[in-house]
Structure formats: C-alpha cells, structure tokens
Amino acid sequence: MDSAVLVFPGSNCDRDMAVALESVTGRTPIMVWHKETDLPKVDVIAIPGGFSYGDYLRCGAMAAQSPIMPALAGAARAGMPILGVCNGFQILTESGLLPGALMRNGKLKFVCRDVKLTVTAGDSRFTAGYGRGSAIHLPVAHHDGNFVADGDTLDRLEGDDRVAFTYSDDINGSARRIAGILSENRRILGMMPHPERAVDPLHGGTHGRALFESLLG
Numbered sequence: 001m002d003s004a005v006l007v008f009p010g011s012n013c014d015r016d017m018a019v020a021l022e023s024v025t026g027r028t029p030i031m032v033w034h035k036e037t038d039l040p041k042v043d044v045i046a047i048p049g050g051f052s053y054g055d056y057l058r059c060g061a062m063a064a065q066s067p068i069m070p071a072l073a074g075a076a077r078a079g080m081p082i083l084g085v086c087n088g089f090q091i092l093t094e095s096g097l098l099p100g101a102l103m104r105n106g107k108l109k110f111v112c113r114d115v116k117l118t119v120t121a122g123d124s125r126f127t128a129g130y131g132r133g134s135a136i137h138l139p140v141a142h143h144d145g146n147f148v149a150d151g152d153t154l155d156r157l158e159g160d161d162r163v164a165f166t167y168s169d170d171i172n173g174s175a176r177r178i179a180g181i182l183s184e185n186r187r188i189l190g191m192m193p194h195p196e197r198a199v200d201p202l203h204g205g206t207h208g209r210a211l212f213e214s215l216l217g
C-alpha cells in the first residue's frame with residue numbers, strides 16, 4: 001500500500017505520520033509539499049498535525065487555500081481514503097471535505113495528554129481493525145479541538161454512524177464528545193487524537209496501530 005503525507009508550513013507531525021505509515025505498510029510514504037498541484041498515485045493520503053501557517057486566522061483556514069487542495073478535493077471525490085489528524089482534521093473541515101468546525105477548547109487551555117476514547121463506528125477503512133465499542137487510549141495535543149456543528153448535522157453524523165471516535169470524558173467541550181468523524185462515503189476520517197503517536201511500545205501505547213492496519217484491509 002502506497003501513501004502520501006501532505007506537508008504545510010507549520011506541520012510538525014508529518015515525520016511521525018510517515019514513520020507510522022511506513023512501519024505498518026512497509027513502504028516509504030511520499031511527502032507532498034503544499035505548493036504542489038498534483039498528487040502522486042497512492043492508496044491513502046494523510047494530512048498531519050501541526051500549526052499550519054502558524055494557526056493564524058482559524059486553525060487550518062489558510063492551509064485549506066493551498067495549491068494542493070483542489071487535487072485533494074478531486075481525490076476525495078474519486079473515493080480516495082484520506083486521514084486528517086489534529087491540524088489535518090481542522091484543514092478537512094475548513095476545506096469543506098468534512099462538516100462542522102474545530103473551535104477553541106472549552107476551557108481555553110491547550111490540552112496535552114493521553115485520553116480514553118470509544119471507537120463508535122466499527123466499519124470504515126480506518127476503524128475496522130478495532131471493532132465497534134472498543135475502548136482505546138490515544139494522545140491529544142491541541143488548543144482548538146472543540147468540535148461544533150448545528151444540531152441537524154450532529155444528528156445526521158450520529159444517525160449515519162459517522163461518529164468514528166468519542167471522548168470518554170469531556171476534555172475540550174466538543175459537541176456530543178465527538179473526537180473524530182467520517183465523510184458520507186466513510187473514506188475520509190478527521191480526528192483530533194494522534195494515532196501516529198501510538199504505534200510503537202516505545203511511544204507508551206500502541207492503540208493507534210490498528211487504525212493504520214485497518215487500511216491494509
């Protein structure tokens with residue numbers, strides 16, 4: 001399985017994402033600078049965490065206007081699996097590829113710790129390896145992880161089984177404790193917790209590994 005990792009000025013989890021993908025797929029990911037206008041032929045695209053463009057305006061708002069984004073939208077339309085983690089999730093909502101928005105954490109504090117999650121959607125390209133209802137631990141590190149959407153959108157996400165992960169505790173004010181969501185075709189996942197920081201025992205936990213293994217089918 002071949003993968004690509006998008007890199008923006010201010011991305012800081014791009015290397016971690018590449019190492020995680022390589023350790024599971026056995027193939028070195030292609031790093032794609034945001035000024036490119038074409039994507040390589042790959043099987044999955046990851047948008048890593050970080051502080052793209054310094055998080056000015058809103059997190060992800062400037063990255064969503066990058067030259068690479070029309071190609072990403074085209075890949076999304078063609079059914080490409082796309083994973084956005086943390087700032088990657090923010091970029092996916094800012095570009096309209098996922099609904100809702102990520103606002104400042106409820107208590108206005110940067111939250112950096114391991115959190116307990118429930119895998120709420122079992123059957124997607126990214127969550128199949130966990131099994132619905134599994135309890136897992138992953139690290140979070142964000143100041144804008146407070147997921148908001150209007151009531152109809154939240155009802156639709158829940159009704160269509162598109163809430164991928166929920167926090168066991170309210171850590172950031174997210175509506176309905178949502179930590180990650182899927183696109184309508186279930187092939188785009190945006191999530192605030194960092195699975196790429198939990199793939200090796202040396203990370204202190206390996207609960208992120210099943211997410212990458214799920215991609216292998």
Ligand SMILES: NC(=O)CC[C@H](N)C(=O)O
Pocket residue numbers: 013048049050051052055059085086087088141142143144145
């Ligand atoms: N680790 C990250 O990706 C940080 C994301 C984001 N810029 C925030 O702090 O909310």
